[in-house]
Amino acid sequence: MKPSITTDLVRALIAEQFPQWSDLPVTPVPRQGWDNRTFRLGDQLSVRLPSGEGYVAAVEKENRWLPELAGHLPLPVPSPVAVGRPGAGYPFPWSVRQWLAGDTLEDAAEVGRDRLASDLGAFLTVLRQAPVPGPAGGRHSFFRGCHPSVYGDQVEQALEQLGDTVDGPACRSVWAQALKSAWPSAPVWFHGDIAVGNLLVRDGRLAAVIDFGTCGVGDPACDLVIAWNSLEGTERAAFRDAVGLDRQTWQRARGWALWKALIMLAEPGAAPAWRDVVDRVLADPGTA
Template sequence: MNATHPAGPKPDADVGIDEELVRALLSARHPDLAGRGLGFVDDGWDNAVYRLGPDLAVRLPRRAGANSLLLNELRWLPFLAPRLPVPIPVPVRGGKPGEGYPYHWAIMPWFEGRSAATVSPQERDGYAVRLAAFFRALHVPAPADAPKNPVRGVPLKGRDATVRGRLEASVLEARDGLLALWDEGIAAAEHRGPRLWVHGDPHPHNVVVGPGDQDGAGHAPIGLRAVIDFGDLTAGDPASDLAVCWLHFTDAGREAFRGALADHALYSPGTWVRARAWAVNYASLMAALPEADPLHAVGVHGIGQLLRDE
């Protein structure tokens, strides 16, 4: 779920993408890879994804609005990756419009594992400290030409009409409690200091996990393999990223996550109050998705965690 996605039906694609087209693009631009095995993986809100051999993936925007997001990834992920302690999908090669396809596209690494949205919150607690380390490294001052995003990393007051209207129209039993938490965020001090790099959408479905190192009892807890989908990459208030600790974790994981970031010099007490309000925004959106969507359960869990904190 990228920043611009309301809860509701996935937008229609404005271009047809199939295996034949992807083969043609590869043959024209990267013929040395065109003979690899190719298989459809996913057709998301913004991009179609095809697996290319055992270790690569082809990511192709399916609508015009996603083209600029992909260009941001092509430009900035190679810059950010060496600074981060968790793998991210740095483009291996780029692709230009051609063969009747109007957008840029990219070849990226394939990360073995599964979406963190498919494992339990208790299992996700196991990577809380490592995800915090990812944010500690990411949340540093960004250059002036960092991407701008109208709905991530921005002051909460600019989102008030949209989020308040959605909550007031909601049939969620938790509506009043969520509105109270949103109001606390609105009343909190705004972000001060430099604009920090912000992932924009680091919910559990954009985190890849797999078995971690075995402990003394021979158990292999869930480990953090990669953080993916930087289409909403921007700079601003880090609270919009930190919100996801209510979506990923239980009380224990959230305590570990926040503890690992307690001394971050560019955060303030108001950061976590704003983060909780951002979590209200995300959780209410996700809980309204169809039950079959993996983010529905993430949203329901997030609402429960928020009300525990209230």
């Protein structure tokens, strides 16, 4: 059962554990993620609380590794300022973070999208090069950073459920290509959830990357999924050029994108946008 996370709860936790900030206003951010609830605390801080027990390990991971990664990255990331303990009826550890100004990409206006795609690719390139040891991809990252074959059963189940509403042979061909290679080098850092809600924009430019709850070290193919989920034409090309990864990594990334789109499309009342993602994955391999 997920706890009820409200403004009053956050105020109570702050007053109990960090009274130096108890006079600061607490306001929920407009768009909330599924894994965590986020509140702004004054002008410079934010409060982040796991929404369920399954997400506690991700928050602890961010608290452990973001301070070390931050010094190696070209854009701000939400490093923790303080770590809270269970209290006021809330059962999980939680954290106070730096507030990073900006609008999420899904809400930002007048974005230079080609430049943003290029900047995102450059950010991921630097992230891969971070000389910081980290946790190998696995259950804590929902298997991001692992080989896409880990979700083979889910792909097949979704295709059987969707039947002739999707091009099954084409989907299976893309999936088969994704399984033909593996990351050949030493494990590298990956973010694990590069999505429009986790990219902050200021003055039309990429300003920060947030929500590292599924990060780890392993195969970076999972970080390319945004190429089909959110980028178009020249944006996708700019991202591809900047991220600097080989064709086989892109084939695995295409498999990751197909897996997510198929399992979401198979859900009752699925958003039509997921069918669009399937169509883009089938039409565009993402590589030059």
